[in-house]
Amino acid sequence: METRMPRVLPPATTIAAPLALAFLLLSLLSGPSSAWRPWPSLRHRPNATTVDLTLGNSKKFEGSSEFVKMKYHMGPVLTANITVHIIWYGNWARQQKKIIREFLGSISATGARHPSIAEWWKVVQLYTDQTGANISRTVLLGQEKNDRFYSHGKSLTRLSMQSVIKSAVTASTKPLPIEPRNGLYLVLTSEDVYAQDLCNNVCGYHYFTFPSIVGYTLPYAWVGNSAKLCPGVCAYPFAVPDYMPGLKPLKAPNGDVGVDGMVSVIGHELAEMASNPLANAWYAGQDPSFPVEIADLCEGIYGTGGGGSYTGQMMEDGGGATYNMNGVRRKFLVQWVWNHVVSYCSGPNALDQSV
């Protein structure tokens, strides 16, 4: 089959170059700071940011740093076939669901063009458990549950998120299956739902359910559609924050700013759930309540040279939309993840690395 290199954008043309450079210099001069970061921080990590590590300590970008000690803490990782069960909370259009399903369906697919989502997952597969077993290459789309009528309201706390999952696994008709070993539960909230901390630097998170609430310990993640509330925070670079006027948003590959933005956050949370499902396996940092996990280290990095305020080299499709990986039928923009073998962020679209 014919292999054609897609057009690669030269560095810093996708974000306004002078502005990016100014931010970069500013940050170098003023030392570590997270306030100016144009991309979302997916959790509260006051003392550890990619930026600090990238700009403060290292010679190379893409997050590389001898100061990052990604450590295994002896807990389980997901080595058996992974099944992702989705809870669609609120109002979801068919087309939106389709984009997300096709992203998930591309993780284990064979046959997508290089650079592919499946090749991206290979970096996640580099993580092993105590027995040396790797994270599974197989990620299957499981069952889906619609929670169309906002069973727990339009404003969800971290605890009520668990109640949403409880409702889905105990529903009287077609409950989601209980699979504590290899099931992952993904709560996706529509753009009219506020979830605790959304926009306040949080676009998604993962944890596990408490038996006292749900009856089981199930790894789960929440990712919200930020299109209405804060796309500049959670759907960057398809929307830009208000404090960066003059920066032009990039065109989203599937024409839906909120959902295209969610795809990368879903990828982030899946990579972390697979490598740290019970918060006792792979993470860096001293404080287990603020773990720095394999996707945290590479937030905002989508290509070669990424780091600081620069996303790295991405690609542009025929219609002018920006992406960095191919799914089976669609293109997506997905952040890279930490490769602990080489100690930097890796992705399939790297120009100077082989995964």
Ligand SMILES: *[C@@H]1O[C@H](CO)[C@@H](O)[C@H](O)[C@H]1NC(C)=O
């Ligand atoms: C972050 O650093 C500050 C001051 O250095 C300290 O007071 C705080 O406890 C740290 N937070 C975490 C989560 O480590």
Ligand SMILES: *[C@@H]1O[C@H](CO)[C@@H](O)[C@H](O)[C@H]1NC(C)=O
């Ligand atoms: C895991 O998934 C593969 C397909 O990717 C399938 O062939 C295999 O039978 C599955 N294994 C189990 C234990 O379900």
Ligand SMILES: *[C@@H]1O[C@H](CO)[C@@H](O)[C@H](O)[C@H]1NC(C)=O
């Ligand atoms: C499993 O992990 C080890 C250690 O990171 C790596 O060398 C090996 O290539 C991985 N195997 C697969 C199939 O990903």
